[in-house]
Amino acid sequence: MIANTMYKALRLPSLVIITLFLFVASCRNQDPIQITDAWIRAMPPSQTMTAGFLRIENTSPQDNALVAVETAMADTVEMHEMVYENEMMKMQPVPRIAIPAGQTAQLKPGGYHLMLFGLKSQPAENDSVFLTLYFEDQSTRIAKAFVRKTAQQEPKTQPAATE
Amino acid sequence: MIHFRSIMLMLSVTFIGGCASEPSAPAIVPGADIPKFQDYGDFGGDFQLTDHNGEVFRLEDQRGSVTLIFFGYTFCPDACPTLMSKLTTVFNMLDLPEEHPVKTLYITIDPERDSPEQMKEYLQYFSTIDVLGLTGTEDEIDDVVMQYGASYEKVEGGTAAGYLMNHSTWLYLIDQQGKLRYRFRHADEPEFVAAGLKKIFE
Ligand SMILES: [Cu+2]
Numbered sequence: 001m002i003a004n005t006m007y008k009a010l011r012l013p014s015l016v017i018i019t020l021f022l023f024v025a026s027c028r029n030q031d032p033i034q035i036t037d038a039w040i041r042a043m044p045p046s047q048t049m050t051a052g053f054l055r056i057e058n059t060s061p062q063d064n065a066l067v068a069v070e071t072a073m074a075d076t077v078e079m080h081e082m083v084y085e086n087e088m089m090k091m092q093p094v095p096r097i098a099i100p101a102g103q104t105a106q107l108k109p110g111g112y113h114l115m116l117f118g119l120k121s122q123p124a125e126n127d128s129v130f131l132t133l134y135f136e137d138q139s140t141r142i143a144k145a146f147v148r149k150t151a152q153q154e155p156k157t158q159p160a161a162t163e
Numbered sequence: 164m165i166h167f168r169s170i171m172l173m174l175s176v177t178f179i180g181g182c183a184s185e186p187s188a189p190a191i192v193p194g195a196d197i198p199k200f201q202d203y204g205d206f207g208g209d210f211q212l213t214d215h216n217g218e219v220f221r222l223e224d225q226r227g228s229v230t231l232i233f234f235g236y237t238f239c240p241d242a243c244p245t246l247m248s249k250l251t252t253v254f255n256m257l258d259l260p261e262e263h264p265v266k267t268l269y270i271t272i273d274p275e276r277d278s279p280e281q282m283k284e285y286l287q288y289f290s291t292i293d294v295l296g297l298t299g300t301e302d303e304i305d306d307v308v309m310q311y312g313a314s315y316e317k318v319e320g321g322t323a324a325g326y327l328m329n330h331s332t333w334l335y336l337i338d339q340q341g342k343l344r345y346r347f348r349h350a351d352e353p354e355f356v357a358a359g360l361k362k363i364f365e
Contacts, residue, residue, distance in 0.1 A: 041244070044288035046281065049324065051241055076323040082241060084349055088314070090329040091239060093322050109245050117323040149289070150248055 032060030033099075033135065038145035040116070042125045050123065052077075052114035052131065052145055053107045058099040065096040066105065068134040075118025077131075082110055096136065109151050123147040196352075198336075198359040200344045203312075207335070207343025210307045212270065215283035215296035222341060228264040229363055230337040234313050236273035236328050237285040243269075244289050246334070251291045252353040253360070263364050267294040270307060272315040272330050274298050311335060311343070338363055 038054035058064050069077040079097055083090040097112050099105040107113050114131070123129055127147040134140055214220040222230070231250070235243045250267060259265060269286065271277035282296030298304070308315065315330035332349035336359055344363060347356055 041241075044284045046284055047237075049238070078322060084332065087331050087333060087348060088329055089239075089332045089349070090318075091241070091327050092318070109241050113241060115322075115324070150244060 032062075033058060033064065033139070033141060035133070035141060035143045038131065038143045039151075040123055040129050040145045040147045042123060042147050042149045043119075045122055047122075048119055049074075049115060049117045050119065051080075051109075052116060052129075053109065053151070054114075054131075054143060054145065055104055055106050055108075056097075056099050056133075057104040058101060061101050062137065063101050064099045065136040066099065066133060067096050067136050069114055070132045070134075071116065071129060073120050073123065073129050074116035075120070076116075078115045078117065079112065080115050081112050084110075125149060196355050196358060197362060198345045198347070198355065200362070203343045203346075206310065206312050207337065207341075208310055209341060210303075210310060212297040212299040212303055212307065213279060215279045215286060215298070217279045220295070220297055222337070225266055225337075226341055227339050228266050229339060229360065230266045230268060230335075230341075232268045232270060232311070232335040232337060233333070234270050234272050234308065234311075234315065234330055236271050236330070237277050237281055238273060238324065239328070246332075247290050247292065247294065249353055249356075250294075253356045254292055256353060256357040257360055259360070259364075265360060267292055268297055269294050270297045270304065272304060272308065272313075273328050274301055274304055312346075336360070336363065 034057040036055045036057070038052070040052045041050050043050045052069075056066060066079065069079065071077055078093050079095075080091055081094050083092070093115075094112070097105050097107070105112065125147055129145045129147060131143045131145055132140060133143060209222045211219060211221050233246060235246070237243065254265070269282070271282060277296070277298050279296070279298055282298060286294050286296050299307075307313075311333075313331045313333060315328055317326050317328055319326040334347040334349075334351075334356065335343055336345040336347065338344050345359055347359065
């Protein structure tokens, strides 16, 4: 009998807690723009610029685009693309990087990337840097980028991880 | 004049060839993924530039060792570290004995920004392989670019960088006699490059 009462007494608050948890969890996932794998390339001391990379997933039914980026550590941030055409490599600024509904924009070595010019300090490996990202739908996000020398995923010829 | 014409012909031939065979699907047939060495005629050959230690560099002093050459610029934060990590993979695959040295040369097409000191700092920071940076006057660089059928163009404005350089991405394989034997494409897999190096020592 006692156990039963306790069970009843516990049931209500735990239901509330579960409901609250689900609510909070769903709130968290509500942001249709998900930013992952943000990193900045570490550079030797005399370089005044570097590159930045990240993945932006758009889970909403609306198309979006990255239109500008700012950071306290650099004077200017440009969005660039790398184009390989007829064995030529072209790096050129772009005004926007499209993130169509339900798709992911990948900023990675050899493709789209950020260029940070006029570095105010030299980012050291394992430091982190905050990037402010401006989107076409007028929204803004802040991403934390880690400073690394090379991409985490090296060319596909690396031996497969033993997992 | 004949020299110039043969270069133009070569260029157009490689251009057509390039279009037909791209994109190269991963080879399935064993043995199909070994580079076929070619006769590049007048392309390639000796040159003299300044290395990243400020010393005179002559390709003819490299006789007896195999040389890889690529063109780039240190202001490019992206392609060059990528190529260097690819070459690291290549050399790890090969595990070449000491009597088979391979020298990698990185020739800048941006001598305005790439002083020997600049190249040295950049290469020592990024490279995990033995690579020597080469620079020179614009004329000296242009001669080597022409000689190897490489190309570049300066694109000014539109960026806080002041200017950016578009450049060809060939990786040249030079044999022990200083002769150009193969041009790898940017998209060639490390296995393919490794196969080319292995073949040249056979
Ligand atoms: Cu760029």
